[in-house]
Amino acid sequence: GTTRWLLSDYSSDLVELVRMIYPSAPIVAYDLDFSNAPHEGLRYYERGYVKEGVGAGGTCIAAAVKGVAHKRLLQSIYEEYERLINQSTLTGIE
Secondary structure, eight states: EEHHHHTTTTTHHHHHHHHHHHHTTTOOOEHHHHHTTTTTTHHHHHTSSSOOOSSSSHHHHHHTTTTTTTHHHHHHHHHHHHHHHHHHHHHOOO
C-alpha cells in the first residue's frame, strides 16, 4: 500500500520498482488529498514539497478495511498534526 503522491511522483517509478522485485504484486494507493487541509504544512503535500514514504498509504488502507470512514481518517490526521505542532511549540522544537 502507498499513497497517490508516491504513485504519481515523476522523480521515481514505484510501479517499475515493485515489478522488478515481485512482478505479480498488487499495488494499492490510498487517495489522500490535503488540498483543503486546515494546516498549510499538510497542503504542501499537494504542491509536491513534501515526500511521504513512511507508511501513510498502508495505514490508511488498513483503516479503510477496518471500516474507518475517509472523512474520519482525515480528521484524525488533522488532529494528530495539530497535536504535534502544539507539542513542538511547547518544547521549543521548530
